[in-house]
Amino acid sequence: MKIIEGGVCAAKGFKAGSVRCGVKESRTNDDTAIIFSECECTAAATYTMNRVKAAPLYVTMEHLEDGVARAIVANAGNANACAPDGMENARRMAKAAAQLLGVAETDVAVASTGVIGQRLNIECIEEHLPELVLEDNASEKANRAIMTTDTKPKTAAVEFTIGGKTCRIGGICKGSGMIHPNMGTMLSFITTDCAITHEMLTDALQENVKKTYNRVTVDGDTSTNDMCIVLANGMAGNTLIEWQDEEYQAFCKALNEVNTRLARQIAADGEGATKLVTCTVKNSRSEEAAERLAKAVVGSNLVKAAMFGADANWGRVLCAMGYSKAPFRPEYVSVAFESAAGSVAVCDKGAALDFDEELAKKVLSESEVTIAVDVNEGEDSATAWGCDLTYDYVKINGDYRT
Amino acid sequence: MKIIEGGVCAAKGFKAGSVRCGVKESRTNDDTAIIFSECECTAAATYTMNRVKAAPLYVTMEHLEDGVARAIVANAGNANACAPDGMENARRMAKAAAQLLGVAETDVAVASTGVIGQRLNIECIEEHLPELVLEDNASEKANRAIMTTDTKPKTAAVEFTIGGKTCRIGGICKGSGMIHPNMGTMLSFITTDCAITHEMLTDALQENVKKTYNRVTVDGDTSTNDMCIVLANGMAGNTLIEWQDEEYQAFCKALNEVNTRLARQIAADGEGATKLVTCTVKNSRSEEAAERLAKAVVGSNLVKAAMFGADANWGRVLCAMGYSKAPFRPEYVSVAFESAAGSVAVCDKGAALDFDEELAKKVLSESEVTIAVDVNEGEDSATAWGCDLTYDYVKINGDYRT
The missing domain is CATH 3.60.70.12 (L-amino peptidase D-ALA esterase/amidase)
Structure with missing residues (x-):
C-alpha cells in the first residue's frame, strides 16, 4: 500500500x-x-x-x-x-x-x-x-x-x-x-x-x-x-x-x-486545538474496555486542559479511566507520556514515579503527544484521538453563531 | 422550614x-x-x-x-x-x-x-x-x-x-x-x-x-x-x-x-465560572429521562461555551438532548432562556422561533440563567445545575499542579 x-x-x-x-x-x-x-x-x-x-x-x-x-x-x-x-x-x-x-x-x-x-x-x-x-x-x-x-x-x-x-x-x-x-x-x-x-x-x-x-x-x-x-x-x-x-x-x-x-x-484540528493527543491503552482484558478507557482519557476536560498546559498531571488520566465504566485494576496501571521529544514514565503499577519534570514539559510541548497506558491484565488494545482544551476553544464557541 | x-x-x-x-x-x-x-x-x-x-x-x-x-x-x-x-x-x-x-x-x-x-x-x-x-x-x-x-x-x-x-x-x-x-x-x-x-x-x-x-x-x-x-x-x-x-x-x-x-x-462556583446555568426539563415521560436530558444540556461543552458568550444558540441544547440517550421527540420540544432579566422563547415544538436577539443577550448575561425545556410528552420533570465554560477554566486547569 x-x-x-x-x-x-x-x-x-x-x-x-x-x-x-x-x-x-x-x-x-x-x-x-x-x-x-x-x-x-x-x-x-x-x-x-x-x-x-x-x-x-x-x-x-x-x-x-x-x-x-x-x-x-x-x-x-x-x-x-x-x-x-x-x-x-x-x-x-x-x-x-x-x-x-x-x-x-x-x-x-x-x-x-x-x-x-x-x-x-x-x-x-x-x-x-x-x-x-x-x-x-x-x-x-x-x-x-x-x-x-x-x-x-x-x-x-x-x-x-x-x-x-x-x-x-x-x-x-x-x-x-x-x-x-x-x-x-x-x-x-x-x-x-x-x-x-x-x-x-x-x-x-x-x-x-x-x-x-x-x-x-x-x-x-x-x-x-x-x-x-x-x-x-x-x-x-x-x-x-x-x-x-x-x-x-x-x-x-x-x-x-x-x-x-x-x-x-x-x-x-479540533476547535482551538494546539496539539493532537493520542491515548493508547494496551494489555486490556478486551478491546471494548481498552476503547472505553482510551476515549475517557482523551475526552476528559481536565486531561485536555493539562495537555494544553504541558502539565504531566497523570492523576487526571487515572481519574478519567476510573469513571469510564470499563473494568481495570488501578493498582496494575502504568502510564507514560511520549512524543518526538522523548518518553517519560510517570506511574508504575498504580504508584507515582519520580520523574524529570523538565523533560516531561518538553515531551508534552510537542504538537503530537501520546498518553501510553498499560493496564497489565490482558492482551487487547485500542487507540483514541483527541486534542487539548484551549482558550481558543472557548473563544470560538462563546460566539460562533453571530 | x-x-x-x-x-x-x-x-x-x-x-x-x-x-x-x-x-x-x-x-x-x-x-x-x-x-x-x-x-x-x-x-x-x-x-x-x-x-x-x-x-x-x-x-x-x-x-x-x-x-x-x-x-x-x-x-x-x-x-x-x-x-x-x-x-x-x-x-x-x-x-x-x-x-x-x-x-x-x-x-x-x-x-x-x-x-x-x-x-x-x-x-x-x-x-x-x-x-x-x-x-x-x-x-x-x-x-x-x-x-x-x-x-x-x-x-x-x-x-x-x-x-x-x-x-x-x-x-x-x-x-x-x-x-x-x-x-x-x-x-x-x-x-x-x-x-x-x-x-x-x-x-x-x-x-x-x-x-x-x-x-x-x-x-x-x-x-x-x-x-x-x-x-x-x-x-x-x-x-x-x-x-x-x-x-x-x-x-x-x-x-x-x-x-x-x-x-x-x-x-x-465551578472552576472559572461566571454564571450558574440551570436546566429544567418538564413534561418528560419519566424522571430518569428528564434527568438525563437536563444533565446532558448543562454538561455540553458547546452549550457551556455559548452561555459564557451569552449566545442564545438553542441548536446546541437540542443537539445535547439528542445524544443524551434519553427518549424524547425532537419535534415536540420547546426551549426558552430565562433569568432575572426576562424570558425568551427560542424554539417551539422543534421549530425555530423568531426572537429578539438583544433581549436574549440581556437574559443570558445575568449571573443565574435557566434553560427551560418542555418535552411535551409526559408529566415528569428534573433539574440539573452547571456553569459556563470560560477562559479561566482552561487557565486554572492548564497548570493546576504547579
Whole structure:
C-alpha cells in the first residue's frame, strides 16, 4: 500500500468542484461542493446516532436505500437541522445537483454543516450551483468549501493492488467542533475505484468507522449532522469483491489507512486545538474496555486542559479511566507520556514515579503527544484521538453563531 | 422550614475548627479542618463511583461501618489518591484527630482534596493538628480550610420542627473542579441534631444525593475523592425517626433544602465560572429521562461555551438532548432562556422561533440563567445545575499542579 495525493479525486473516474452560493452572507469563500463519479457507484454510509438528525441525513438515507449513487452535494454555513422547511430544502438541494450533473435525483447524497435551527437559503444554492465546474484535481477545492471552523483541509489517499489491478481509495473530511462521532463523523466523503458489492462495502465501512472516526473526540458533543459516505465505482477493473476473502481484507486495510489518517486530522484540528493527543491503552482484558478507557482519557476536560498546559498531571488520566465504566485494576496501571521529544514514565503499577519534570514539559510541548497506558491484565488494545482544551476553544464557541 | 445561619455548626452540639498544617508549602491559609459532635452521632455517607478511589474513602468506609461517628477531619492540598503510603497516612490522620478530640479512631471520618499521585505530608498534620481549637461558630473557618480552587465558601442551614421539637440541619461543602459527582460529591459535610436511626439516615441521604449533588456537573470529570457525610447527634430531643413516616418526610425535605442549596453553590462556583446555568426539563415521560436530558444540556461543552458568550444558540441544547440517550421527540420540544432579566422563547415544538436577539443577550448575561425545556410528552420533570465554560477554566486547569 502506498500513500498518494489526490484525496477524493485520487480514484479513477471521480471529479469534484465547488462554488460560492452565499449560504451564509458573511462567508466570502466557496460554500458548496460536489463530488461526482463518471459511472454508477455502489454506495454505503453511516450516520450520527444523535436522536436529533438533520434533514439531509434522512434524504441521503432514502437516496442510498438502493445501494447506488453517483454524486454527493454538500454545503457549509447552515446545518439544515431543526430548521424550517428542512426536508423540502434538502430535497431541492439534491435536485439542483442532479439537474447540473444529468443524473437521477435519487442518485445524489446530500450533506450540510453549520448553524442549527436556521432555514437553509436553498434559493441561493439553486441559483449558483449551475456555475460549479467539475475538475479532475479539485479535491482540496471541494474540501475547503465544506470547512467551518476547520483551519485546514483534511485529506488522505492510498493505492493498493487487488488481483493484479491497481485500486485507489481517497477521501476528504471536515471536523473541528461538535466532534464526538457515534457511528459516523462530521462529513467524511470517501471515493474508490475498487469494484465491491454494496453488502461488502457496507460491512467494511460499518466495522471501520468504529475504530477510526468513532474513536475521535474534540468536545464530547455528538453532532446532528455526522455522516460518512463511501462511493465505489469499480473503474479499477478488479474482480468484484463479493465475500470476506483476502481481497476484502486488502480493501479493508486500505480503507482503514485512509479513515485513520482522516480521523487523526480531525482530532488535530479540533476547535482551538494546539496539539493532537493520542491515548493508547494496551494489555486490556478486551478491546471494548481498552476503547472505553482510551476515549475517557482523551475526552476528559481536565486531561485536555493539562495537555494544553504541558502539565504531566497523570492523576487526571487515572481519574478519567476510573469513571469510564470499563473494568481495570488501578493498582496494575502504568502510564507514560511520549512524543518526538522523548518518553517519560510517570506511574508504575498504580504508584507515582519520580520523574524529570523538565523533560516531561518538553515531551508534552510537542504538537503530537501520546498518553501510553498499560493496564497489565490482558492482551487487547485500542487507540483514541483527541486534542487539548484551549482558550481558543472557548473563544470560538462563546460566539460562533453571530 | 426556615433558612438560618451557622452552617455545619448550626445544629446543637456541633463545633468546628481549622489550622494550617502545611500540607502544601505554597498555601498560606488553613488547610485542615475538623467537625466535632459533643456526643455520639448516627452517621451515613456516600462515596464516588469512580473505580479509582482515594485512600481516605476506604478508611472512612471502615470507620462508618458501625453507623456511628463523632468527627470528620479533612485536608486540602493533597487528595491522597494513587499516593504512596495512602492507606497508612489516611489512618494516621484519623488517629491524630482522635487523639486531639479524645475519641476512638474508628469514630473519625477522613476526607482529602487536592492533587492526585503525591504522598500526603502526614507528618506536618500530626505536628500541627494539636494546635487546632474547636469553636461553636467556626463553620466558615472550617469551610475555607477545605477550599482548593473554590472562590467562596459554600454553606446552607435550615431549622424545622419535628413533633414540636426544633431541629436543624446544616452543611458546608467544596467543589470547583473535577465535578461531576456520582453518588456523592466533592466533600460535603452535613450535621443535624435530629434523632434518626442509621437506616433512615442512610436512606434519606442516598435518595437525596441523586437529586442534588448528582445533578451537578462542572466539567464531566467524576473525582476520585467525592464524599458526602451526614452526622446526626439527636440533641434536638425529637422522638427517634425509625420509619418512613411523616417525620421522616419532614427530615428529608429539610435535608433536600440544604443539599440543593449546596449543590447550586458548587455549580455556580465551578472552576472559572461566571454564571450558574440551570436546566429544567418538564413534561418528560419519566424522571430518569428528564434527568438525563437536563444533565446532558448543562454538561455540553458547546452549550457551556455559548452561555459564557451569552449566545442564545438553542441548536446546541437540542443537539445535547439528542445524544443524551434519553427518549424524547425532537419535534415536540420547546426551549426558552430565562433569568432575572426576562424570558425568551427560542424554539417551539422543534421549530425555530423568531426572537429578539438583544433581549436574549440581556437574559443570558445575568449571573443565574435557566434553560427551560418542555418535552411535551409526559408529566415528569428534573433539574440539573452547571456553569459556563470560560477562559479561566482552561487557565486554572492548564497548570493546576504547579
